[in-house]
Amino acid sequence: MKVFNLRCGSGHSFEGWFGSEADYDGQLERGLLECPLCASPQVVRVPSAPRLNLSTSAETSVTDGMPNHPQDSDGHVLAALRQLVQQSQDVGSRFADQARRMHNGELPQRAIRGEATAKQLEELLEDGVPVLPLPNIPGLKEPLQ
Numbered sequence: 001m002k003v004f005n006l007r008c009g010s011g012h013s014f015e016g017w018f019g020s021e022a023d024y025d026g027q028l029e030r031g032l033l034e035c036p037l038c039a040s041p042q043v044v045r046v047p048s049a050p051r052l053n054l055s056t057s058a059e060t061s062v063t064d065g066m067p068n069h070p071q072d073s074d075g076h077v078l079a080a081l082r083q084l085v086q087q088s089q090d091v092g093s094r095f096a097d098q099a100r101r102m103h104n105g106e107l108p109q110r111a112i113r114g115e116a117t118a119k120q121l122e123e124l125l126e127d128g129v130p131v132l133p134l135p136n137i138p139g140l141k142e143p144l145q
């Protein structure tokens with residue numbers, strides 16, 4: 001049994017339970033997955049390593065360059081997140097503005113990360129801007145030993 005963290009196009013987060021990764025892929029392909037809150041069929045999987053920390057302020061990152069199929073094991077997810085952090089530019093509190101302008105084509109596409117409030121995140125997701133809330137993992141920003 002696998003538990004995946006899922007998110008719909010409206011930004012609702014929920015868990016999906018599947019017999020296997022193939023089971024998840026199959027349900028997704030056949031359009032059987034939908035958001036339990038708004039019934040949106042636009043469901044995407046988010047990395048599930050530790051619980052996402054989405055209080056008032058969350059660190060976020062544009063998903064450009066993220067692998068389309070996050071790995072199964074937590075170690076791989078953590079490694080992928082760490083790589084993402086290292087390859088992205090920290091724009092701090094300008095994150096929401098920068099992400100939106102990139103989405104609108106006003107800025108060249110690049111991987112960025114920074115701070116955004118839950119409300120900003122919600123607005124970005126509503127506008128179809130690909131953002132990924134990152135968990136606050138100790139050591140995520142430090143290079144591998």
Ligand SMILES: [Zn+2]
Pocket residue numbers: 008009010011012035036037038039040
């Ligand atoms: Zn929803």
